[in-house]
Amino acid sequence: MPHIAVIGAGQAGASLVARLRTKGFDGEITLIGAEPVPPYQRPPLSKKFLLGEMAEERLYLRPAAWYAENGITLRMGDAVEALMPAAREIVLGGEVLHYDQLALTTGALPRHLPAAIGGDLGNVFGVRNLADIEIMAPHVRPGARALIIGGGYIGLEAAAVAASKGVQVTLIEMAPRILQRVAAAETSDYFRALHQANGVTILESTGLERLLGDRDVTGAVLSDGTHLDVDFVVVGTGILPDEGLAEDAGLRIENGIACDAQCRTSDAAIWAAGDCASFPWRGGRLRLESVQNAIDMAECAADNMLGLERDYDPKPWFWSDQYDVKLQIAGLNTGYDRLVTRRDDKGARSHWYFAGDQLLAVDAMNDPRGYMVGKRLIDAGRTADPARIADPSVDLKELMKG
Structure with a gap:
């Protein structure tokens, strides 16, 4: 019986395995994820979940029982140790799994602050996964002082939630304006005014010199010499494609795992989709970081794994909730x-x-x-x-x- 393995149990991985079953694939499917929980939505993490308005189970894309009912083996909490394309084998937990086709939906990794400037201090948080938010949540309380590093959508959404919970928020952005990489100055102006009206201090053209503290963070020195007292820090400086496993396996890397128009990698038996993958677009290559792309590209990859041979034609859309x-x-x-x-x-x-x-x-x-x-x-x-x-x-x- 043919075996399709999927490494990466986020939105893309969950969409891909569901599509395979919907399209009639009746072979074995194994979905492998490093986190110990079933695939879940990430956008509510920094919004309703952090606000305490959504229970963990409501984050799950499907109940855990659905996967068993549809003959999909979940391997949660298992980090893949090696990928060997020539043998079509995956090593995880000391076990070797053979696959006939493989999809990489490994997503992205958050950028971290270097330890040399205090990035290894306690109470310095990312906002990428469930564990990050569960650890951060108790610190988001009235009167706490937060420094948010990064004026993109991740940082702004975190600032909105923290300010809504009564936290004193300072947000810094190294670029001349927030949202500079993704939006026009007029959109930046709109959201700067919105945050300032909600009590957030926004400092543009301002970077971080270093964080202060012995074990937990207690302060920050900014690039202009300003000293801030802080109780916690949120790092919202963007994400990078999780391409390490693919690179170690010898797959072509170009702004993520390089795919052709049908989501096939440089190995004919391996496909990729979601935040980790780049694809041909308007004479160049494009990598999109969005729920829409994760779902649509994963479904296209699943179709092509079953021989439908259709090109991925993205219709990008995004959203952000702030206040x-x-x-x-x-x-x-x-x-x-x-x-x-x-x-x-x-x-x-x-x-x-x-x-x-x-x-x-x-x-x-x-x-x-x-x-x-x-x-x-x-x-x-x-x-x-x-x-x-x-x-x-x-x-x-x-x-x-x-």
């Missing part, structure tokens, strides 16, 4: 040269990115209609008249008819 604002993003703004802003009298706002006359992406803040219309246009390869977008008297649905 009472839901940010929804459609498309990718790479290469934009013009931004159009739309506002209404109810507080909805959206930023529309254009390259020439072509609509590339939309940032929608509490504007679900703007997001929906923008996404449909972008997914269809269509565009819209910027002047009509900016005019609040124009019904956005009319743009779909243009």
Whole structure:
């Protein structure tokens, strides 16, 4: 009986094994994960779970019993020791597993602070997995003082939750503005003002010199010489593709595990999907870090493992919840040269990115209609008249008819 093994039990791995069964694969499936719990959602970790509004079991993508009912063997809490593509073997827990096909859905690893500047002190937290949040949660309490390092979405979401719990929050960002890598200055301005209105101190063009403390962190010295007293630190400086196992096995690496258009790696029996994988896109290579990409790319890989031979055509979308604002993003703004802003009298706002006359992406803040219309246009390869977008008297649905 053919055996498909999947290394990495996050959103991508869980989506891939479910797709295999949905598409009729009746061989053996083994899903291997380093964490001791079934696959779970990561986005709520730094939001509802940290706020105490969601129980751990509600994070699970499927009940543990579902995997057994569908003939999927879970190997949780097992870190793979070696991958040997020539023999089609995986070594874990002193055991050798043979596979006929393998999928790598290993996700990404958080960037850590170097020990030389205090990154090994106690109460310095990441926000990548369930264990990180469980350890951090007791420290997120009224009156505590937190330093958050990094002004991307990870850092901003952590800041929003901490401030909502009464923590005194200082957020630092080395770049000239928050969200500089991913959004226009207008979106940065919107979220800077939102956080400042909720009591967060945001320091841009400011880095970390070092953390202070003997065992646990007690303070921080910033790049401008400022000294802060802190009770805990959240490191939100981004993630890196978890490509080490693939690299050691001799697979091609290029901004993650390099795949072809059908999610196949440089080894014909090995596929990859999710945060760890890059794929051909517009003459270059792209790696996306999102739930949407994890699901869609994993399902494409599963289809191609079963011989369907379809290319992966991403339709990027993202979201972020901060305080009472839901940010929804459609498309990718790479290469934009013009931004159009739309506002209404109810507080909805959206930023529309254009390259020439072509609509590339939309940032929608509490504007679900703007997001929906923008996404449909972008997914269809269509565009819209910027002047009509900016005019609040124009019904956005009319743009779909243009």
